[in-house]
Amino acid sequence: MDSAPVRIDRESFRVRLGKLKRGIAISWVVNFTLLALTIEAALIFTLLSGSTSNEKIVSFLLSTIPISLAIAALSMVILSARSWKSIVLELGTVQTDPATTKYIQNIVEEMSIAAGLRGDEIPQVGVIPSDEPNAFALAGRGGSMVAVTTGLLQITTREELQGVIAHEIGHLLTGDSKAMTKLIAMSSVVGIISGIGARFFRGGDNGNKNPLAIALIVLSLIFLIAAPFLSQLANASMQRKRESQADAMAVRLTRNPDALAKALRKIDGAYSSVAFPKKKHSVDHAAKQLAFFNRNAYRTHPPIEERVHELKRMGADPSI
Amino acid sequence: MLGTIIAIVVVAIVVIWAVVQYNGLVARRNTVDESFGQIETQLQRRFDLIPNLVATAKEYAAHEVKVFESVTEARAEAGRAAATGSTEGVAKADKLLHDAAMEINAVAEAYPDLKASANFGQLQEELASTENKVAFSRQAYNDSVNDYNTKRESFPSNILAKIFKFTARDMFTVEDPAARRAVRVDFS
Numbered sequence: 001m002d003s004a005p006v007r008i009d010r011e012s013f014r015v016r017l018g019k020l021k022r023g024i025a026i027s028w029v030v031n032f033t034l035l036a037l038t039i040e041a042a043l044i045f046t047l048l049s050g051s052t053s054n055e056k057i058v059s060f061l062l063s064t065i066p067i068s069l070a071i072a073a074l075s076m077v078i079l080s081a082r083s084w085k086s087i088v089l090e091l092g093t094v095q096t097d098p099a100t101t102k103y104i105q106n107i108v109e110e111m112s113i114a115a116g117l118r119g120d121e122i123p124q125v126g127v128i129p130s131d132e133p134n135a136f137a138l139a140g141r142g143g144s145m146v147a148v149t150t151g152l153l154q155i156t157t158r159e160e161l162q163g164v165i166a167h168e169i170g171h172l173l174t175g176d177s178k179a180m181t182k183l184i185a186m187s188s189v190v191g192i193i194s195g196i197g198a199r200f201f202r203g204g205d206n207g208n209k210n211p212l213a214i215a216l217i218v219l220s221l222i223f224l225i226a227a228p229f230l231s232q233l234a235n236a237s238m239q240r241k242r243e244s245q246a247d248a249m250a251v252r253l254t255r256n257p258d259a260l261a262k263a264l265r266k267i268d269g270a271y272s273s274v275a276f277p278k279k280k281h282s283v284d285h286a287a288k289q290l291a292f293f294n295r296n297a298y299r300t301h302p303p304i305e306e307r308v309h310e311l312k313r314m315g316a317d318p319s320i
Numbered sequence: 321m322l323g324t325i326i327a328i329v330v331v332a333i334v335v336i337w338a339v340v341q342y343n344g345l346v347a348r349r350n351t352v353d354e355s356f357g358q359i360e361t362q363l364q365r366r367f368d369l370i371p372n373l374v375a376t377a378k379e380y381a382a383h384e385v386k387v388f389e390s391v392t393e394a395r396a397e398a399g400r401a402a403a404t405g406s407t408e409g410v411a412k413a414d415k416l417l418h419d420a421a422m423e424i425n426a427v428a429e430a431y432p433d434l435k436a437s438a439n440f441g442q443l444q445e446e447l448a449s450t451e452n453k454v455a456f457s458r459q460a461y462n463d464s465v466n467d468y469n470t471k472r473e474s475f476p477s478n479i480l481a482k483i484f485k486f487t488a489r490d491m492f493t494v495e496d497p498a499a500r501r502a503v504r505v506d507f508s
Contacts, residue, residue: 099442106449113358114456116351116464158448255459 030234035184036072038227040064041220042191046198048220052213094129100153101125104165107158108146111166114253115173123172127153133267137168144172155266163250163260170249174242185228192224247307248314257316261308265320268304341477345486348468352489355461359410359492362453363402366417369450370395373424373443380434384427394420407490414454421447458492465489 043064052060095101104125112122123137126147133152138145146168148161156164251257312318374388394416402413425447428435469488472481480486 099445102442103445106445106452110449110452110456113362113453114460116355116460118354118358162452253456 026238030238031184031231032072032076034227034231034234035075035187036068037223038184038187038191039071040068041223041227042187042195043068044216044220045191045195045224048213048217050209050214050217052210054210054212057210057213057216094127096127096150100127103158104148104153104161107162107165108169111162111169111253114166115169117169123169133270135164135168137171146172151270152267155270156263157259159254159256159259160263160266163254163256163263166250166253167246167260169253170246171242173249174245184231188224188227192221195221195224243307244310247310251311251314257311257314258320261311261316261320264304264308264311338480341480342484345468345471345477345481345484348464348471349486349489351464352461352468355457355464356407356410358457359414359454359461360402360405362450362457363398363410363413363417366421366447366450366454367395367399367402367413369443369446370417370420370424373421373440373447376437376440376443377424377427377431377434380437380440381427381431387423387427391420391423407492411492414458418451418454421451462491465491 044060047064048057048060096104104127108123108125112118117123121144123144123146126145128134128136128147128149130149131151132149133155134149135152136145136147138147146165148164152161152164247260250260254260308316308320312320370391374391377384378388398413398416398420401409401416403409425444428440428444434440471477472486472488
């Protein structure tokens, strides 16, 4: 009972949340389009012969475009149902003493109640043995999980941990498009390899070369090479929006912007005062993009200052 | 012929629109009901927790008989109020149980041994969490009521709400502003 009840301008964070949601919807559309185009480019690069006539090019495009769209749509469905088990294994969660487990579980349950999650929707809890203060949210068909590091448990108060967990649950509620980037990268690599292979085995295309067909093949190769970078670029900007959205969501769930702002400051302080081992033992090596706080990714995570400022706009104490 | 086709298309669009709006209203009303159920669940948790708290506190503060009696009495009354299932009844039970829990906490302040015992520490975390859960289920309920009432009142879904008698729901209000703030147990 240390601080006065926090007044929150609910209108402002609702509006803010709406804007962010649209931004993230755009990222899904961009990724879907990129994926469909990558598959189409892979098909062109692999199957289209340099001597194809104009009419055949049109009919080739007309028959392959629906196939590309269908494959892209199917991949998205499968992707959204991917399991998080493997990521959790990579992070390596540990058992903690019953009191600590109960403490984290309680907070996760509180935030699930605030978010209106029920039954299977309530995420499981994981603790990662690392001194780096951080938290992660993982989701898949098998359920979802919120994982926190032992380092985070050590430095946060109950309220602050609540804010961090609310942020992670905010991520779970909005979904994630990062896996799309991996898929686009994979498709482009497969497209390039299969195209080069097909061209090698087919030998030189004999007959009259059609400049339009050649141009299409070259363009598709260029696109295949550029696609992963385009997707990363699109996601980097959306990633920042996702972080801000999760922060706004955390305020909506906890109605306590102070605690989240304080937690951000503490985590930032812990990272700048202690040199955590890089790579291998580092938590963000395992799940860089998933992290609540990412010291190496200022392009994908808004800087702490910006996040705290945003929280102040949502009603946090200006002196934090 | 063309006229009939246009008429059929218009009717079909209106029917589809009505179905979507109706389902939207039903979904929101169900969320309101589910959220209310969540409040009751959390109140039940607190209701069940209080005897444990009393039992543990008694070990260290045996002569605070009056406090334990009043807490037990308040708990019984809360049980009766909650059994009515009405918003007011549940709100009353909420307040009674909250005050009861606060009373035991006040006792703990006066008995350092009690406060320091591991068992009571765990119960206090449970209590703090349950208080939070009650508060957050209330918040989620009010959010869902707000969402439902807005949908019910805004054009054009208000037309369907009138036809199918979707009645307004009440927000869950807490009279005592102090009760809005959950118990905070300081572990530092």
